[in-house]
Amino acid sequence: MKNTIISVIATSILGISLIVGFSLASASSEKDELNSDKVTFFGSPTSAISSSVAVPQSYNRIMFSGTVSPLLNKDGKTTYERYGNTERQAIGILEKLKADLKTKGLSLADVTFLRVYVAPDPNKEGTPD
Structure with missing residues (x-):
């Protein structure tokens, strides 16, 4: 029984040490990326x-x-x-943004933050009145 407890404790300590070691290595890697001179995206590479x-302090920022939305039918x-x-x-709004970015030598790939406010479409089922 005593040997089992010692074995469980030793295994737990080893497991925790490995987890902490991997976490510190990962944190160190991310910290190094924060000091990079380029924009760095974090998260799952498979996520959209x-x-x-x-964004490095030396980078210029542009905010819209x-x-x-563009007017489609002035007589509507x-x-x-x-x-x-x-x-x-x-x-329409994304097309405007894309065109405006292009005039500045940028693209949608340069966008790092986008906040959008939308209202529900009353023509769709299930939307509140």
């Missing part, structure tokens, strides 16, 4: 969304705000006739 992004009687449904509005 990064868990975090490090208040971008609205409703918002949806003038600007399209939620999907069409989102596509």
Whole structure:
């Protein structure tokens, strides 16, 4: 019984030591990447969304705000006739953003943060009134 307890304790200590060692090695690697002179994306490489992004202080930043959907039909009687449904509005705004970035020598790949506010589409089932 005593040998079993000692074996369990030794195995636990070894396991914890390995976990801590891997964690410290990983943290050290990420810390080194934070001191990089390039934009660094963190998270799963298979995910479409990064868990975090490090942008070096020396990088210039550009911020967009208040971008609205392009007018599709100036004679439309409703918002949806003038600007399209939620999907069409989102596509229009992203196309505007992409074009504006291009004039600055950038692309959507350079975007590190995007916050979007949308309203529900009353023409879709299941949306609140």
